[in-house]
Amino acid sequence: MTMNNxxxxxxxxxxxxxxxxxxxxxxxxxxxxxxxxxxxxxxxxVCQNGREKTYxxxxxxxxxxxxxxxxxxxxxxxxxxxxxxxxxxxxxxxxSFSVYAGYDAIEQKFAVPLMGNRYLLKTEERTAPKNQLxxxxxxxxxxxxxxxxxEEIDCPAIVKVAEKGRTIERAFFYASTPEEYxxxxxxxxxxxxxTREALNQSVIEEYVIGAKFNANxxxxxxxxxxxxxxxxxxxxxxxxxxxxxxxxxxxxLNIPTQNIEIGHMGVTMRxxxxxxxxxxxxxxVAICKKEFPPGMIGLFxxxxxxxxxxxxxxxxVSPRVPGCPCVEPTSPYMKYxxxxxxxxxKRVAMEIKRAVRKHRLAxxxx
Numbered sequence: 001m002t003m004n005n006x007x008x009x010x011x012x013x014x015x016x017x018x019x020x021x022x023x024x025x026x027x028x029x030x031x032x033x034x035x036x037x038x039x040x041x042x043x044x045x046v047c048q049n050g051r052e053k054t055y056x057x058x059x060x061x062x063x064x065x066x067x068x069x070x071x072x073x074x075x076x077x078x079x080x081x082x083x084x085x086x087x088x089x090x091x092x093x094x095x096s097f098s099v100y101a102g103y104d105a106i107e108q109k110f111a112v113p114l115m116g117n118r119y120l121l122k123t124e125e126r127t128a129p130k131n132q133l134x135x136x137x138x139x140x141x142x143x144x145x146x147x148x149x150x151e152e153i154d155c156p157a158i159v160k161v162a163e164k165g166r167t168i169e170r171a172f173f174y175a176s177t178p179e180e181y182x183x184x185x186x187x188x189x190x191x192x193x194x195t196r197e198a199l200n201q202s203v204i205e206e207y208v209i210g211a212k213f214n215a216n217x218x219x220x221x222x223x224x225x226x227x228x229x230x231x232x233x234x235x236x237x238x239x240x241x242x243x244x245x246x247x248x249x250x251x252x253l254n255i256p257t258q259n260i261e262i263g264h265m266g267v268t269m270r271x272x273x274x275x276x277x278x279x280x281x282x283x284x285v286a287i288c289k290k291e292f293p294p295g296m297i298g299l300f301x302x303x304x305x306x307x308x309x310x311x312x313x314x315x316x317v318s319p320r321v322p323g324c325p326c327v328e329p330t331s332p333y334m335k336y337x338x339x340x341x342x343x344x345x346k347r348v349a350m351e352i353k354r355a356v357r358k359h360r361l362a363x364x365x366x
Contacts, residue, residue, distance in 0.1 A: 003107060003108065003111065003118075003366075004366070006111040007111065007113050007362075007365065007366065008362060010085055010111060010112070010113060011113055011361060011362055011365070013085075014085075014088045014113075014361075015088050016088070016356045016361060017356075018042070018088050019041060019042070019088050019089075019090055019352065019356065020041065020042045020043060020044045020064065020065065020087040020088055020089045020090070021033070021036035021041045021042075021043050021044075021089070021090055021091075021092060021115075021348070021349060021352065022043070022044040022045070022046065022084055022087070022089040022090065022091040022092065022112070023043075023044075023045055023046070023091065023092050023094065023097075024045075024046050024072060024075065024093075024094060024096050024097040024100070024101075025045045025046060025047035025048065025051065025052060025054070025055045026048075026051070026072070026094065026096035026097075027094045027095050027096040027321070027323050028092075028094045028095075028321040028322075028323045028325070028344070028345075029045055029055060029094070030054075030055075030059055030062070030325065031321075031325045031328070031343055031344050031345040032092050032094075032321065032344065032345040032348060033045065033059075033062040033063055033345065034062050034343075034345050034346075035328075035343055035344065035345020035346035035347065035348060035349045036062075036345060036348070036349045037062050038345075038346050038349065039346060039349035039350060039352075039353050040353075041349055041352070041353075042064040042065070042087075043062060043063050043064050043065070044063070044064065044065040044066070044067065044084065044087055044089055045063045045065075045066055045067070046067045046069060046072075046075050046080070046084075047066060047067070047068050047069070048068075048069055048070070048071060048072045049068055049069065049070055052066075052068060056068075065087060067080060067083055067084070071100075072096065072097075072100035072101070073100050073101060073102065073105075075097070075100070075101050075110070076101050076102075076105040076106070076109040076110045078109075081109070081110060081111055081112055084112045085111070085112055089112055089113070090113050090114075090115050090352055090361075090365060091110075091112045091113065091114050091115065092114075092115045092116070092298075092321060092348055093106070093114055093115075093116055093118070093121060093320045093321070094320055094321045094323065095124075095318070095320065095321070095323065097320075098121045098122075098124065098320065103121060103122040103125075106118050106121060107119060107122075113361075113365035113366075114365055114366055115297070115298050115348055115351070115352065115364060115365055116297045116298045116299070116319075116320055116365075116366065117288070117292055117294065117295065117296060117297045117319070117366050118366045119292050119366065120288060120292045120296060120319045121319055121320060123135060123292075123317070123319055124317065124318065124319055124320075126203055127201070130291060130292075132316070132317035132319070133146075135284065135287050135288065135291065135317070136284070136314055136317065138287045138291070139280075139283035139284050139286065139287040140283055141280050141283055141284065141302075141314050142311055142312065142313045142314065143313060143314060143315065144205040144206040144207070144208050144313060144315050145205065145206040146203070146204070146205050146206075147204040147205070147206075148204075149204075150175075150178045150181040150182065150204065151178050152204075153175055153176065153177055153178055153180075153181055153204065154177075155176065155206055155207075156174065156175075156176050156206070156207040156209070157174065157175055157176065157181070157204055157205060157206055157207055158172055158173075158174055158204075158205055158206075158207045159172065159173050159174070159175060159181065159184075159185070159199075159202050159203070159204050160172055160202055160203040160204075160205070161173075161188075161194050161198050161199050161201075161202035161203075162194070162198045162201070162202075163193060163194060163198075163258075164192060164193060164194050164195050164198065165192075170259070171188060171193050171194050171258050171259070172258070172259040173185070173188060173256065173257075174207060181204075184256065185199055187256045188256045191256055193256060193258065205315060208304070208305040208307065208313050208315065209305075209307065209308070210305035210306050210307040210308065210311075210313070211305060211306050212233050212234075212303075212304075212305050213231045213233070213267065213269060213277075213303075213304060213305065213306060213312075214231060214232045214233065214234070214301055214302075214303045214304075214322065214324065215228065215231055215277050215280070215281070215301060215302045215303075215304070215312075216228070216229040216230055216231065216232065216299070216300075216301045216322050216324055216327055216344070217229065217281045217299070217300055217301065217302070218298060218299050218300075218344075218347045218348075218351070219281075219285045219295065219296050219297065219298065219300070220298075220351055220364075221294055221295065221297055221363050221364055222351065222354055222355060222358070222360060222363060222364065226278060226281045226282060226285060227333075227334060227337065227342075227347060228274070228277065228278065228281070228333045228334075229299075229324075229327050229331060229333065229334055229342070229343065229344060229347065230266060230268075230324075230327040230330065230331025230332075230333050230334065231266065231267045231268065231269055231327075231331065232264045232265065232266055232267065232322075232324040232326055232327055233264070233265050233267050234261045234263070234264060235261070235262055235263035235264065235265060236258075236259045236260060236261055236262060237258070237260050237262045238255075238257055238258055238260075239257045239258065239259050242255070242257050264323070264324050264325065264326045265326055265330075266324075266326040266327055266329070266330025266331055267330075268330075268331070268332065269306075273306065273310060273312075274333075276310075276312050277312060280302055280312055280314060281302065284296065284300075284302060284317070294363070294366070296319065297364055297365075297366070298348060298351065298364070299320065299321050299322060299344055299347070299348065300317065300318060300319050300320065300322070301317070301318040301322035301324070302314045302316075302317060303315060303316040303317070303318065304316075321344060322344070324344065325343070325344075327343055327344065328341050328342065328343025328344070328345075328346070329341065329343075334347070351364055352364065
C-alpha cells in the first residue's frame, strides 16, 4: 500500500471532531501548539528525554498529551505512529522532524497525516536531485550566482558548509578570491569547525549585498490563496557578538566567525515592494504544484535580500514551518487581512479547522 493510500485509510478512521495537532518538541513547537490552542484544538508533543523540560514543565499549559522518546528518530517507529493516529493527530513537520526522522522514513514509514507536503521536505537539501535551487530556477525567481569551484570566485562569496560537530548546522564563511577561500577554510579546519570532506560538499554562492528579509508565507489548497505572515531576520552567534565590536577590535580578534541561528527579530518592508514578495511566492507555489503535486501546502519561507536595485533575490527555502515566533506579535500583514494578529501556529490551526468543517481534511495533508 502506498503512503498516500495509508493516509487516506487513516483519515477514514479518524474522529475529526477530536483532532490533536502534533509536533516534535523542537524548533517551533511552542508557536504551533499556542496557535492550535487559540483555535480550540488539543495538542500532542513528541519529546526527546533530556530535552523535554521546555514543553513538559515550563509550557505544559499548551500541551494536552506528551510522548517521550529516547531519541527523536524513534518517532517513525510503528508504536509511536499508532499512538499518534489513535489521538487523531494531524502532525506539523518542522526542521528538526526532517533531520531526525529522515526523509525516507517520513515518506515510507510515518503513516500519520502531515499538515504539508511530505515529499517536498527533502528539497531543502541541496544535494537532492530536484532541490530548492532547482525549484527556484524553474520558477524564474532571482537567485545569487553559484560557483562550481573555489577557482571561479571573482566577487564577494558566501560558502555554506556543514559543521563538524553538528552536521545539521552550517558554518558559513566569506571569500572574494580563491586564495581567500583557502585561507578562511584552513582557519576553520584548524579550529575544528569544519572538515575538508564537508568543505568539498559545500555550496559557494555570490554574497548578495542587500537588506536581509525572510518572507514567511502560507498557501491554502482550500482557497488557492497565499498569505504573507510577515518578515523576520536572524540573530546569529558568534557573528552578532563580533559585529558588536568596533572595527579595530574585530580586526585584532581575527577569529573565524560562525553564523549559528540563535534567535529572530521581526521586520517590515516598504509597502511599495510587497507586490514582488507576493509574486515570488506565487511563482514558487506554481512550480511546486507542477513538480510535487498537490504543491506547497501550508507554511513555507523564502529567505533572501533586497538589493539597491530593489530586486528580491532568494538564497534559501524552508518548505515547512520556518521557525519565526516573532512574526505573530510584530507583523502587521495578517492583521490587515484577518483583522487580528495571526502567527504560523494559528494559521495552521485555522486551515485544519476549515478543512474539517468543509469535510476537506484530505486536501491539506499528505
